[in-house]
Amino acid sequence: MSLGDDHEPSGGYGGTGQTRTRLPEGTSDVYGGARRGGRSSSRSLVTVVGVVVLLIAAIAFANRGGDDTPSSTGAGDKPETSTTAASGEKAVQGKAAGIPTGYTHDGTGAQSAAANYSVALGSAEMFNKAKRDAILQTIITPSRVSDFESRLDQAYTPAFNKNVGLNENGSTPSGYTFVSRTSPIGTKVTTSSENNATVEVWCSGLLGLAGEGSTNPVTNSWFTISMQLEWTGGDWKIVTHSQKEGPAPVPGDDRASSADEMAKAVEEYGGFTYAR
Template identity: 85%
Template structure:
């Protein structure tokens, strides 16, 4: 999330009918085959690492890895969140969009959290594999002074070899008979540092990546990670200055029965994305 044919991901932000929600208050057979999840092979681990880390955080060279490690105002002295820190704010969610991405956030910490959550979704979308759509996304969510740097870095990341690693054709298009899945779902957000026009927000996410289709050698897999975004208030909205990523927190894998390729492809096509608001 490359150079090549532009395509719109099924059910992604490029579609319609978005649902608004608030962050929680709380020869071979079907490779999915209904089999239970087992340990990932080294190749699948590589795909996960490349597909999530490079895909979402290719601009890591610009990330500011420093920062204040002290607890935010939403935590107690013991470092645990207050009871209300994960509750929905009750504020009206954003109404405007730019290229399908929610925009027009409040100039406060809640607005920064909402922006970070929605920007995580955009950066993790299948649309990032299209040069045209990727540049449009960056124009919308990156602070103007950093757009060119982000574009150049991501252009170097989305190569033909990278596309092949995630199961796509070299030009970034999806092989015939398959559905490409690349989605990020924010689970929660936390402001770790804030001033009048700057905020650092952590977004805990779950991601999906892979090809849904019979005989796929890159079936859709799940990963957990936390994205840290440094945001600034510019032009009447929150924009990304830098971002970085780390693994986890990851729950213990359940004993769920893996869906078939058809079920996975149908789910991606039928279930649209969300607009996240704090």
């Protein structure tokens, strides 16, 4: 969940972009009647709430150390193999509040932390006050926790919950499955020093309600998150967080799954612990 420039307080990062879908045989609308135009307005509100309420001024990190990414020798150069390949190192040791923690004190650990923290902040658990606070206590640097909690409490209002398809108290309407997931595609370090790092995480997100007659069917988006992390208390923690749209691939012609298929997939397929 992004806490910066273009943040949505949900797994559906990336603003209002819609993917092109081919509807199932015999149906004219996704999930038996939902109109995608209504979905766009809901995503717009999500983005507006994030921008207005969750703007946290980015702290300008001086480039006090070497960049973990290889320098480019030309505009058309491709990245080195080591840039995109998995490190093979065990970059995370355990979990706290269900979130991977205990990262190595290096660029690999910082990237792994940023990827897993993106998953946590984009999860459906963020719509529950108690679970949201537990997440923030785990991944935010101690000096910023109260500020994050206050801003997010102002964001997750009854009106906001209703506009993403939930009940006003953040619970899921009977007969539906709420989907809010973020999946990291890749990471890179843009600046670093011994105890500070800025990491970008390229992500895909899912957001919506799976169920017959849903007016907020599950859609996907693409976005890049930038996290400023600091090493504190023996682990990497978030100081600030921002987001921008894309890069987004050309949408394919995959047939949109039925409501039952989508709900079943969300319930049966669990997430991963990400490591660089």
